[in-house]
Amino acid sequence: MSKLEEVADALKLLGDRNRLTIVALLQVKELCVCEIVDILKTSQPNISQHMRKLRDGGLVKESRRGQWVYYSLCLEDKPYILDILKEIPSQAALIVPAVCEANDCCT
Amino acid sequence: MSKLEEVADALKLLGDRNRLTIVALLQVKELCVCEIVDILKTSQPNISQHMRKLRDGGLVKESRRGQWVYYSLCLEDKPYILDILKEIPSQAALIVPAVCEANDCCT
DNA sequence: TAGTAATATAATTATTTGCTTATTTATAGT
DNA sequence: ACTATAAATAAGCAAATAATTATATTACTA
Numbered sequence: 001m002s003k004l005e006e007v008a009d010a011l012k013l014l015g016d017r018n019r020l021t022i023v024a025l026l027q028v029k030e031l032c033v034c035e036i037v038d039i040l041k042t043s044q045p046n047i048s049q050h051m052r053k054l055r056d057g058g059l060v061k062e063s064r065r066g067q068w069v070y071y072s073l074c075l076e077d078k079p080y081i082l083d084i085l086k087e088i089p090s091q092a093a094l095i096v097p098a099v100c101e102a103n104d105c106c107t
Numbered sequence: 108m109s110k111l112e113e114v115a116d117a118l119k120l121l122g123d124r125n126r127l128t129i130v131a132l133l134q135v136k137e138l139c140v141c142e143i144v145d146i147l148k149t150s151q152p153n154i155s156q157h158m159r160k161l162r163d164g165g166l167v168k169e170s171r172r173g174q175w176v177y178y179s180l181c182l183e184d185k186p187y188i189l190d191i192l193k194e195i196p197s198q199a200a201l202i203v204p205a206v207c208e209a210n211d212c213c214t
Numbered sequence: 215t216a217g218t219a220a221t222a223t224a225a226t227t228a229t230t231t232g233c234t235t236a237t238t239t240a241t242a243g244t
Numbered sequence: 245a246c247t248a249t250a251a252a253t254a255a256g257c258a259a260a261t262a263a264t265t266a267t268a269t270t271a272c273t274a
Contacts, residue, residue: 004195008127011191015119016262017112024111033221046263048222067220067271083190084118088111103219123232140251153233155252174241174250212250 010081013057018042019050023073023081024091026060030072031095035106038099068105117188120164125149126157130180130188131198133167137179138202142213145206175212 001009014020018040025031025039037047051071054060059081061074075081100106108116121127125147132138132146144154158178161167166188168181182188207213 004127004131004198005124007191007194008122008124010122011118011127012122015115015117015122017115018262020111020115020118034219043264044221045223045265049262052222064221064270069221080187080191080194084114084187087114087187091111105220125232141249150234151251152235152253156232159252171240171251176251210250 007080010057010059010078013053013059014081014084016050018046019054020088021091021094022047022050022054022071023059024085024088025094026071026073027085028090028092028095029106030070032068032070032100032105034068034103035095035099036071039094039096068103070106114187117164117166117185120160120166121188121191123157125153126161127195128198128201129154129157129161129178130166131192131195132201133178133180134192135197135199135202136213137177139175139177139207139212141175141210142202142206143178146201146203175210177213 014023021040022036025036033044033047033051036051037044040047051060051062054071055062059074059078060071063070063072097106121130128147129143132143138146140151140154140158143158144151147154158167158169161178162169166181166185167178170177170179204213
């Protein structure tokens with residue numbers, strides 16, 4: 001696959017409102033699936049499938065800890081994506097620990 | 108529309124192999140439709156429709172000169188897109204003036 | 215080890231998208 | 245005015261995509 005195609009594929013991943021929000025959220029801190037579901041107000045399988053696409057595209061990595069799967073950004077080799085994220089206002093305010101306090105998942 | 112949605116829409120536009128190539132080509136120089144058709148080896152209506160999307164998304168501007176419509180980049184207010192384009196190898200080699208010499212469109 | 219919670223996968227559906235073919239509009243040249 | 249060329253638009257279609265619902269997997273806990 002050419003470099004251009006690689007970039008196009010990454011941009012296609014980010015060209016979705018939900019996925020771009022997820023990546024922006026992960027810039028604040030790593031999150032578990034349940035918290036992303038809670039923030040984006042959509043179904044758990046929907047988020048699960050978005051996370052798989054982001055993982056297959058090499059944009060995030062996962063780490064299972066107990067019951068929970070935590071996702072974090074993986075953009076060391078993709079500085080242009082960080083430049084894109086700089087353009088987006090911080091999504092930090094969306095992260096409220098309600099679910100996590102109930103679940104004891106994210107500290 | 109939120110800033111995030113604006114960025115997502117722009118990235119969706121660029122997340123297509125043909126459109127990303129077109130934008131990369133326009134970084135080299137403005138081009139008329141017939142030359143883009145020739146370079147990308149696809150149909151004229153296909154390119155026309157891609158150009159309309161890029162124009163509606165504010166990424167390119169057009170200028171008609173005689174029979175020909177020339178497109179050029181319009182990215183002053185979108186520096187993050189220039190950062191993306193830096194990631195892509197120059198597509199200059201794709202531009203060969205065969206069609207334009209026959210048509211007298213691009214100098 | 216039975217039950218529960220978190221996540222993933224499968225199957226399905228509805229929408230969107232990229233492309234094709236056919237037609238129309240716009241401009242130039244005779 | 246008539247013809248030719250460039251580009252845009254319209255209509256139709258197949259493939260891709262985002263979402264939903266249902267089910268399976270994994271891990272903790274009592």
